[in-house]
Amino acid sequence: MPPPKSISIIGAGISGLTAAYHATRLFPGTAIHLFEQSDRLGGWIDSQRIDLGSHGSALVESGPRTLRPSGVGGALLLDLIDKLHLEKELLTSSKTSSAARNRYIYHPDNLNRLPSSLLAIPGALLRHKTLRSIPRAIWNDLTTPPQQQQHDEHDESVDSFFRRRFGDRIADDIASAVIHGIYAADSRQLSLRFAFPLLHKLEQRAGSVVRGAFRGVGVDAREKALEEDIRSAISPSLTHAMQNASIFAFKEGIAQLVTSLEGALQHSNVAIHTSTAVDRISRHKDAYTVHTQTGLAVESTHLISSVPLPALGMQGNVSESESYSDSVHHLHRPDVTVVTLVYPRTPLPINGFGYLIPRSTPAASNPHGALGVVIDSDAMPQQDPAPLTKLTVMLGGPHGLRTEDTAQLRQMAVDTVTRQLSAHLHSPIASTVCVQRACIPTYPPGHLSALQSLHHSLLSHHHGRLAVIGSPYTGIAVGDCVRSAWEVVQTLNSTGTATGLERFQNAV
Template structure:
């Protein structure tokens, strides 16, 4: 018996980890197209010891998926590598948006909900009261855009100043296209059932069923006691995929790098994976963690219906610019700021890395550009130098930073973030039904399907293995 895991990103590595622990006597092979594992997670250490992150840099400890990741870290022996950002630190409390030509700190306490605070024209609690009186609306096909949902329940300012920038920060997406189920599935479903979010939450509280208490892991207990907001690692986020790689290799998983796959035949009890060099890999099951758009053409010959659905999944491209200045430049400590899309800038947001993880007498920033606006401001011929100049121009405008960076790195990441547009959940149901109805030896995990965050892709891998 053997299994193949396609894709060596975080989800593929996690699938290999869970797979070899569940099936210790089976042959498990991880197949990766590039010359390294880890996918988009990449931490680049500079000569001065600072770390530039290419994509994600922090992980949230909360929720089912967060608890699962903490358990994984505990098993990998990474507890001593964790560097948390505490909930009472400026990096956790001060999250800003740039809108109407100015930076604004978002309300960050219960008391601030009852005060008028720019850019909002009234205290936040009044927007949420709007949900109580807003008309009930039954949505066709049981899905709508996140922007539309928030706009009709809480008002345009919440949609423009909170939700739209947040979606840009999470996935580089357009809230007017992203499905409400991407971030607010439970709230949306309660609203559809009870007529308002408020009534739905009240009903949920009154009808809440008792569940057996779960004993938190040692690392969860530490995160709760120390009040972690988010966390990373001493040597950057790539610590996690590196630890997974080391662990699965020690347990006998084979990692095949630089593998170009031409076609995949998926049957009920077997799969055949054809390389472009003519050789064939055979296994009794395939777990694919690669992007849906990359998997689609590989299945086209034998499963055109499935291939067609996968080919409709959307992605966004990003430019990431890491900057280091050998002096303190920020006037306000915080996690960073996001740019409201209505500002019509190529910049999506800036993370204050040196505030989250302090560096003595220096300022480290990460600027994110493009996303759903990538094709408006960039193209195939855009150079790293042009991206850097655009980032510096926007930093000058928003943060009044005119200094040239002492060190920098520009990464242009094409088609790097899946976009869960309206109808995404319906596509997932169609795919799951097709795989189940045909009894195919194929499982899917990764950012294309069940969440784009670090916690999400790890949990999706675990569930794929658990269901085998």
């Protein structure tokens, strides 16, 4: 297909940056404009190194801190790293590391190590009373008939699924904690089919999650083939380096990916406009004009948005956005406070990735509404030149933002780790506090059907010239965002049109 004459990309987080990068490689003669309302690129990704004086320095992340190499999104991340020559900056944590094997939940007033394999279950049951519901949960899953899918729009919440298949204790004490850690959300408000499609497939195909996992019926042949095809083009040295990796990061944090993308776009056909908020977008025939608050107006034949469409102030013939599903454009996005506490090397009662806190943990044991604690110094110790104990406390989410005072938020985090982890953690040598407003969308039951409706609306109203990408639509992980951006450019290249939602139109 002939390349687009011009493209405007709204939002320069990881999704918009990746879309611009792939677009400049496939369409070197196309005028591409990338608009970002803030004065920096990268969106929620933000890494900084803080000086600790005699203790050296510490790397602090206020957004994503580690990445996963698995799945299509993971393969595309590695492909991006390969193309950007970032291999020498990689740090990995192996599948046998404590960060990979040791994960905990805090309930009701103590730390419970989750079993990392079937063989580890008996020992976990002996040590932790909270986990003694696991055998009954497995039996319940094996003996409970599947809920038959009556039509494509059938969906339920993550909480409903776990409660139905595994029982109340697993839903309240474990599943809710996992959702706190991934989405900073309430599991009762999150779509099972969209957030955990594998679990849905296992039940539908095998009648049981456990039975389906043993049979391997959740594997999607097309996804696996696509992943293998992407991996086949990655350099042998990078493939070897990631062979046993559970998670990975970079020496100077996830922001190195942003910096490398920005560098790759320099001296290309991409014009980057920072501190340039979009005021509105108008449409005339087959062209869109992006009007900014700085007075700049740019006309393009194609538009790619990584922000919710209503935020673009669409006017004229673009105002059909009110016909798109409200559930896509008005997703709940809780506030999350990220507090990083840095200490001289301090012994902890556990080692591993960290712990999560379920909603069933009594308020007396979790008075500040913490969602969990990441032990950064166990997950990626190589990022700091001297041995440190570095913890990140996540507050808020479904518990709400209880104060906006930075000093109070810091003290709430300190109180949390001294209460739940160790009394020796009362005096950090450094700390950072970052309130992330409306940062992670909660995809409600029915989100997949809403995406399918949006796909058809974009086709009928915009004929594939307006596409959407990124976390407001297709997934919150960095790998999800990178995949979304890659797909929309590939589709534009092969067909000349794209909505960014083609992958979901036939999903069940």
